[in-house]
Amino acid sequence: QGKDKHLQAKKRGLREATPADMLILENKSEDRAKQDVKIKVSTVQANYLRDLPIHESQQECERTDEYSIFSLQVRPTFDFQQELLWHGENLEVLEPLWLRKEIAGIIKKMWNKYNR
Numbered sequence: 212q213g214k215d216k217h218l219q220a221k222k223r224g225l226r227e228a229t230p231a232d233m234l235i236l237e238n239k240s241e242d243r244a245k246q247d248v249k250i251k252v253s254t255v256q257a258n259y260l261r262d263l264p265i266h267e268s269q270q271e272c273e274r275t276d277e278y279s280i281f282s283l284q285v286r287p288t289f290d291f292q293q294e295l296l297w298h299g300e301n302l303e304v305l306e307p308l309w310l311r312k313e314i315a316g317i318i319k320k321m322w323n324k325y326n327r
Contacts, residue, residue, distance in 0.1 A: 243286045249305040251280050256301035265294055280305065292317070 249272070252260060257279035260269065268284040285291055287310050295302055295314060304311040 243288065245284050245286055246307055246310075248283045248285055248287060248307065248310060249280060250283070250295065251278050251303045251305055252298065253278055253301040256298055257281075265291075 254277060257271070257274070260279075260281060261271070265281075266283045266285050270282050271279055272282050273280040287307075292310075292314065295304060296317065304314050
């Protein structure tokens, strides 16, 4: 699974995670139980996620001309939250509510930095 993260990072032009980064992420992920996460994405982003899934558990639940909804069974770690934020305005967290609020809080802090 660590290799997959390195490959995905490379494809997206990001720096590869170091072994120390991976150890921190693995330790943090063990602290949280897996949860059902639902995300809503634009049609263009849905095509991207079909080609490069966020996680192996990813399933497409709903598909329209305007958006798709995917469900995932994951440990919502910092790394996972960063992955969601990477998709920007094309992704909305629907469930769980605490994760939706957490992502909204991060976006609000970002907005405040640019709105000075």
